[in-house]
Amino acid sequence: MLRLEKRPQPSKLWTYLTPLLAVVITMIAGGALFAALGKDPIAAITTIFWEPLFGEFAFYYRPQLLIKGAPLVLIAIGLSLGFRAGIWNIGAEGQYIIGALTGAGVGLAFYPMESWVIFPLMVLAGALGGWIWAMIPAILKLRFGTNEILVSLMLVYVAEKLLAAMALGLMKNPEGMGFPGSRNLRQYESAHNAELITGSGMHWGVVAAMIAVIFAYILLNRHILGYHIRLTGQAPRAARFAGVNPARLVLFCLGTSGALAGLAGMFEVAGPAGQVSIDFNVGYGFTAIIVAFLGRLHPVGILLAGLLMALTYIGGELAQSNLGLPAAAIQLFQGMLLFFLLAVDVLTNYRIRLSRPEVV
Amino acid sequence: MTGELLNVEGLTKAYPGVVANDAVSFAIREGEVHALLGENGAGKSTLVKMIYGLVTPDSGTMTLHGAPYAPAEPRAARAAGVAMVFQHFSLFDAMSVAENVALGMEHPPALRDLATRIRDVSETYGLPLDPDRTVGDLSAGERQRVEIIRCLLQDPRLLIMDEPTSVLTPQEVDILFTTLRKLTAEGVAILYISHKLEEIRALCDHATILRLGKTVGTCIPRDTSARAMAEMMVGSAFAAPKRVGRDLGAVAIEVSNLSMSAPGQFGTALKNISFAVQAGEVLGIGGVAGNGQDELLAALSGEALAGTEAIRLKGEGIGRTGPSERRARGLLTAPEERLGHAAAPDMSLIENTVLTAAARENLMRNGFLKWGAAEAFTRKIITAFDVRTPGPGTAARALSGGNLQKFVIGREVLQRPEVLVVNQPTWGVDAAAAAAIRQALLDLAANGAAVICISQDLDELMEISDRFCALNEGRLSDIKPAEGLGVEEIGLMMGGAHGMEVAHV
Numbered sequence: 001m002l003r004l005e006k007r008p009q010p011s012k013l014w015t016y017l018t019p020l021l022a023v024v025i026t027m028i029a030g031g032a033l034f035a036a037l038g039k040d041p042i043a044a045i046t047t048i049f050w051e052p053l054f055g056e057f058a059f060y061y062r063p064q065l066l067i068k069g070a071p072l073v074l075i076a077i078g079l080s081l082g083f084r085a086g087i088w089n090i091g092a093e094g095q096y097i098i099g100a101l102t103g104a105g106v107g108l109a110f111y112p113m114e115s116w117v118i119f120p121l122m123v124l125a126g127a128l129g130g131w132i133w134a135m136i137p138a139i140l141k142l143r144f145g146t147n148e149i150l151v152s153l154m155l156v157y158v159a160e161k162l163l164a165a166m167a168l169g170l171m172k173n174p175e176g177m178g179f180p181g182s183r184n185l186r187q188y189e190s191a192h193n194a195e196l197i198t199g200s201g202m203h204w205g206v207v208a209a210m211i212a213v214i215f216a217y218i219l220l221n222r223h224i225l226g227y228h229i230r231l232t233g234q235a236p237r238a239a240r241f242a243g244v245n246p247a248r249l250v251l252f253c254l255g256t257s258g259a260l261a262g263l264a265g266m267f268e269v270a271g272p273a274g275q276v277s278i279d280f281n282v283g284y285g286f287t288a289i290i291v292a293f294l295g296r297l298h299p300v301g302i303l304l305a306g307l308l309m310a311l312t313y314i315g316g317e318l319a320q321s322n323l324g325l326p327a328a329a330i331q332l333f334q335g336m337l338l339f340f341l342l343a344v345d346v347l348t349n350y351r352i353r354l355s356r357p358e359v360v
Numbered sequence: 361m362t363g364e365l366l367n368v369e370g371l372t373k374a375y376p377g378v379v380a381n382d383a384v385s386f387a388i389r390e391g392e393v394h395a396l397l398g399e400n401g402a403g404k405s406t407l408v409k410m411i412y413g414l415v416t417p418d419s420g421t422m423t424l425h426g427a428p429y430a431p432a433e434p435r436a437a438r439a440a441g442v443a444m445v446f447q448h449f450s451l452f453d454a455m456s457v458a459e460n461v462a463l464g465m466e467h468p469p470a471l472r473d474l475a476t477r478i479r480d481v482s483e484t485y486g487l488p489l490d491p492d493r494t495v496g497d498l499s500a501g502e503r504q505r506v507e508i509i510r511c512l513l514q515d516p517r518l519l520i521m522d523e524p525t526s527v528l529t530p531q532e533v534d535i536l537f538t539t540l541r542k543l544t545a546e547g548v549a550i551l552y553i554s555h556k557l558e559e560i561r562a563l564c565d566h567a568t569i570l571r572l573g574k575t576v577g578t579c580i581p582r583d584t585s586a587r588a589m590a591e592m593m594v595g596s597a598f599a600a601p602k603r604v605g606r607d608l609g610a611v612a613i614e615v616s617n618l619s620m621s622a623p624g625q626f627g628t629a630l631k632n633i634s635f636a637v638q639a640g641e642v643l644g645i646g647g648v649a650g651n652g653q654d655e656l657l658a659a660l661s662g663e664a665l666a667g668t669e670a671i672r673l674k675g676e677g678i679g680r681t682g683p684s685e686r687r688a689r690g691l692l693t694a695p696e697e698r699l700g701h702a703a704a705p706d707m708s709l710i711e712n713t714v715l716t717a718a719a720r721e722n723l724m725r726n727g728f729l730k731w732g733a734a735e736a737f738t739r740k741i742i743t744a745f746d747v748r749t750p751g752p753g754t755a756a757r758a759l760s761g762g763n764l765q766k767f768v769i770g771r772e773v774l775q776r777p778e779v780l781v782v783n784q785p786t787w788g789v790d791a792a793a794a795a796a797i798r799q800a801l802l803d804l805a806a807n808g809a810a811v812i813c814i815s816q817d818l819d820e821l822m823e824i825s826d827r828f829c830a831l832n833e834g835r836l837s838d839i840k841p842a843e844g845l846g847v848e849e850i851g852l853m854m855g856g857a858h859g860m861e862v863a864h865v
Contacts, residue, residue: 009754234707
């Protein structure tokens with residue numbers, strides 16, 4: 001009989017091993033899923049994990065890894081701070097959209113003026129937009145005790161409507177011959193979040209993501225505020241005893257995650273996406289939740305998890321076009337990853353024992 | 361009456377990393393009160409859990425009435441006539457006494473019949489209890505009666521009681537002992553676990569002493585001094601706390617007309633509490649658990665805010681400042697609940713040091729933590745208070761309750777407080793460590809700090825307090841000098857028998 005036995009201390013080893021184990025189990029279960037769909041499971045798994053990195057067209061896909069990974073990491077880092085403290089911002093997708101709108105809005109307002117200040121202003125506006133959108137659930141929570149999960153989630157749909165309205169109305173390209181969508185910022189040099197090194201996929205968003213990782217690492221490990229964040233998540237009563245002000249923590253965590261999500265949206269709209277369009281958002285804000293947990297809410301873990309998720313995105317698209325796998329199967333595959341991670345998570349705090357049947 | 365009821369032979373139970381019971385053997389005769397003594401972590405709980413069928417032993421045998429006895433679950437133990445009253449009650453506040461009793465029975469009779477039986481049993485054993493009352497309205501002593509009557513309805517031959525008096529006033533303890541003596545007169549055996557050695561001397565016929573999972577001796581409590589028993593438990597002699605005469609200084613902390621509403625449905629409101637403690641003085645606050653102790657500590661620590669002038673520290677109103685600010689001004693506190701309140705279970709001791717010592721011990725600069733300094737201070741606590749731990753990096757929850765308690769008290773004491781408030785400072789701590797903690801509190805006072813000790817252990821309060829008062833339903837009794845205070849008077853300050861009467865049979 002299998003029995004779970006609580007460990008006296010959480011296992012350090014399994015903290016690191018569980019994400020790897022989850023990836024392996026996902027490959028197996030995913031392979032079974034692909035086989036059930038009538039595809040060769042080995043080919044499908046290699047297409048997703050191997051081809052983008054080392055395949056024939058890797059030179060094209062590798063930069064994509066950074067382009068797709070940067071927003072995921074940037075958003076997930078912000079979310080992880082709140083998640084550590086038990087403050088659940090589920091609406092990063094909405095903050096991402098608003099950040100893109102405010103960032104692009106500043107850029108478009110200056111068009112066609114060329115100046116070096118425009119891009120930094122857009123960065124500020126993007127962060128501010130996401131921050132304001134996240135302050136709505138924060139203030140409602142503090143003032144009226146509303147649940148930040150529901151409010152932040154519902155604000156995603158509001159943001160989507162706002163995006164559509166902007167793409168069709170205020171921000172629509174006057175020279176776009178009636179097509180929805182704004183001017184393309186990639187053709188507006190002062191506002192373009194261009195590749196820093198040609199062909200590398202490296203843009204300012206990647207730099208921002210790296211800075212966020214380092215910032216979060218130092219905050220959580222070296223600063224009293226990061227300590228209070230961890231303390232609040234682990235033992236709320238002890239945190240109050242220590243003198244943590246819960247309201248300030250809610251404002252900081254929601255604000256930071258909102259600002260980072262807004263930044264991610266701004267870098268995306270000014271670079272890889274190029275314009276405000278109805279279907280601008282592709283779910284980075286939600287996938288980042290998976291990334292945050294897959295990375296164990298640890299900054300370095302999130303960095304690796306973000307790259308892994310980006311890989312499944314790119315590999316998934318590849319599998320769609322090369323093998324004809326349905327898009328839903330790929331999303332299922334990504335969902336499995338979180339599912340299995342949470343499932344094997346139990347090994348960190350428990351060990352499995354084989355026990356002889358008890359004597360009756 | 362003298363037949364052997366339960367015989368335990370070579371019982372062994374190992375958990376990962378620790379042998380909780382190592383070939384434990386002892387015997388209980390019919391109609392005796394048998395005490396199980398030992399420090400925390402000596403293996404008392406594991407042993408009774410095996411007898412009650414909650415834990416299966418790795419090896420060893422038990423016989424009950426001469427027949428092999430190996431209960432696979434508590435139900436089997438109850439069927440064999442073994443019942444247990446736990447330290448923490450498992451009662452539903454919103455239900456009546458009879459309904460609660462029915463919930464614990466295999467085949468409960470109709471509630472009306474049950475109510476009659478409850479009345480019968482309670483009359484017989486001097487435990488009056490109205491079956492129709494709601495448990496939420498009962499005092500701790502009365503709740504315990506519900507648990508005891510639940511056991512008695514099963515006609516037990518062996519009754520296991522885990523720390524039954526920790527929630528009772530002295531008067532209530534007397535009532536309980538009368539009941540227990542009635543039971544033993546009928547041949548029921550009682551296995552009695554307690555830290556209170558004087559009680560054991562008054563009640564128990566035999567005692568088995570456990571140390572580190574092994575039986576290390578037996579004694580007849582009546583003929584053994586409490587001190588000798590304590591030394592058998594610890595395995596060595598230890599010094600009792602010494603008080604030295606000291607001069608009292610200015611008033612360090614003054615609480616005036618402090619009132620607070622109850623924090624939750626089952627919390628206690630504080631009503632008009634006033635007291636003042638001078639530098640160098642120890643004020644003992646007694647009372648049965650749940651009479652406002654946690655709420656008073658929260659008001660003093662700054663977790664709950666009062667009016668500015670309700671609490672004055674060295675003359676300045678601090679009622680509306682938070683915990684950090686009060687710490688900075690020299691008011692330190694140590695709450696009762698170690699895991700989750702005084703310390704974060706999954707964090708290391710070093711991280712838990714930062715919890716309260718970050719500012720006072722200079723463990724951070726511009727908000728950046730100095731982990732090296734934190735570790736050094738943690739090591740200082742570990743050494744000074746003899747905290748048994750593999751190292752300062754160990755998670756708090758991996759420490760035994762007593763060791764974590766030493767850490768928590770040490771963390772505050774070593775921060776040189778001007779006023780220290782502790783709640784249950786030696787709860788669950790073994791005798792030697794408890795003596796060390798009390799000594800540390802006395803030393804602190806001798807060096808000019810004001811100490812407020814909230815505790816349910818009256819012996820402890822009498823040992824260290826200069827003045828004594830008690831909390832009862834959120835009110836504070838008159839404050840009296842501790843010296844020469846009689847048990848009777850203390851009991852009345854604590855609220856007497858809380859409306860409980862002895863049945864006269």
